[in-house]
Amino acid sequence: MGFFDFLNEKIAVDLGTSNTLITYKGKIAINNPSIIALNQITGKVIAVGKEAGMMRGKINRNIKTVSPFSNGVISNFDAAEKMLKTFIKKLSPISAKAFSSSYNMIISIPCGSTEVEIRAVRESAKRLNAKNVFLIYEPIAAAIGGGLDIMQPKGNMIVDIGGGTTEIAVISMGRIIKGQSVKIAGNIFNDDIRQYIRMSHNLHIGEAMAEKVKIQVGSAIDNLESPPENINIEGRDLLTGKPKQTFLSYKEIGRSLDKSISQIENAIMDTLSEIPPEISADIYNTGIYLTGGGSMLRGLDIRLSKFTELPVHLGDQPLQTVIKGSDIVLKKLDIYKDTLVKDRN
Numbered sequence: 001m002g003f004f005d006f007l008n009e010k011i012a013v014d015l016g017t018s019n020t021l022i023t024y025k026g027k028i029a030i031n032n033p034s035i036i037a038l039n040q041i042t043g044k045v046i047a048v049g050k051e052a053g054m055m056r057g058k059i060n061r062n063i064k065t066v067s068p069f070s071n072g073v074i075s076n077f078d079a080a081e082k083m084l085k086t087f088i089k090k091l092s093p094i095s096a097k098a099f100s101s102s103y104n105m106i107i108s109i110p111c112g113s114t115e116v117e118i119r120a121v122r123e124s125a126k127r128l129n130a131k132n133v134f135l136i137y138e139p140i141a142a143a144i145g146g147g148l149d150i151m152q153p154k155g156n157m158i159v160d161i162g163g164g165t166t167e168i169a170v171i172s173m174g175r176i177i178k179g180q181s182v183k184i185a186g187n188i189f190n191d192d193i194r195q196y197i198r199m200s201h202n203l204h205i206g207e208a209m210a211e212k213v214k215i216q217v218g219s220a221i222d223n224l225e226s227p228p229e230n231i232n233i234e235g236r237d238l239l240t241g242k243p244k245q246t247f248l249s250y251k252e253i254g255r256s257l258d259k260s261i262s263q264i265e266n267a268i269m270d271t272l273s274e275i276p277p278e279i280s281a282d283i284y285n286t287g288i289y290l291t292g293g294g295s296m297l298r299g300l301d302i303r304l305s306k307f308t309e310l311p312v313h314l315g316d317q318p319l320q321t322v323i324k325g326s327d328i329v330l331k332k333l334d335i336y337k338d339t340l341v342k343d344r345n
């Protein structure tokens with residue numbers, strides 16, 4: 001590849017609380033945890049993504065690992081920008097050198113982003129030398145990535161359960177009619193599991209163990225058709241301080257998630273109750289499109305369908321729908337320009 005191949009390139013970025021995905025030349029080129037390892041003293045980048053993730057929790061006085069997001073929004077802009085810059089440099093050896101201001105970049109943002117946050121994301125992207133920076137709300141990108149025809153005068157409801165936020169939006173003609181971003185998502189599910197195991201089994205488990213428990217046996221209902229086997233959970237006994245293990249069933253873990261899932265259900269109902277009746281009628285037929293990593297929780301589609309009395313469609317590859325949608329928009333700006341967040345400057 002030569003220098004000029006990088007000119008007029010298109011880069012789509014999904015900066016998520018848990019994962020960062022970047023497409024380059026229409027393919028997913030970066031798919032990594034959103035973590036950066038920095039030198040404590042100099043602030044220099046030591047590693048990003050998976051490599052940085054492996055350093056997390058390991059004791060080294062000179063290295064600190066940072067997750068630039070909390071609850072779906074960028075909480076550490078300096079770290080987020082450094083992480084993104086390092087990822088972009090990895091896209092191609094030439095790009096690292098060229099880094100010319102000749103590429104178009106689209107970044108997806110939560111629908112609850114404030115004007116200040118939106119401006120900060122635009123400015124960060126500009127500092128990374130992007131020629132044109134486009135922003136798109138995550139549920140719109142998810143809908144397009146999931147193959148929904150959102151440009152029609154017809155209502156569609158999207159529920160995108162990520163790591164930090166659940167984005168709930170009703171979309172029609174490419175615009176969000178009603179949307180909200182609730183801070184109950186995958187990370188809170190992990191906290192629920194940790195707290196439950198602590199309270200009811202006197203067992204202190206780490207973040208990674210909670211994530212493993214959620215993925216292996218997490219469930220939104222207690223009558224799964226094909227239940228997973230009980231899981232062996234290891235941690236520290238709070239009473240004796242000794243390492244301890246215990247076996248738990250999916251039903252027990254499911255109970256710990258009940259309250260958070262109810263909060264998501266209530267947020268969906270709030271959104272549904274605030275839309276015009278014509279759009280309600282559409283959604284009665286189209287149902288809810290469920291996506292994001294958190295949508296993979298067993299039985300969640302069944303539970304939400306029962307609660308809302310609406311059909312719930314689970315997309316495939318839910319971790320990739322937002323980035324796929326953003327990539328499509330960037331390639332077909334003529335069709336999708338109205339779906340972009342307006343630049344008020």
Ligand SMILES: Nc1ncnc2c1ncn2[C@@H]1O[C@H](COP(=O)(O)OP(=O)(O)OP(=O)(O)O)[C@@H](O)[C@H]1O
Nearest residue numbers: 016017018019162163164165186292293294296297
């Ligand atoms: N099989 C699974 N079952 C349940 N949850 C899962 C599964 N696989 C991944 N997850 C969860 O999905 C979440 C990450 O999803 P995703 O990548 O869509 O979020 P994100 O875009 O990083 O976050 P946000 O949109 O909040 O910024 C994590 O909390 C992860 O634990």
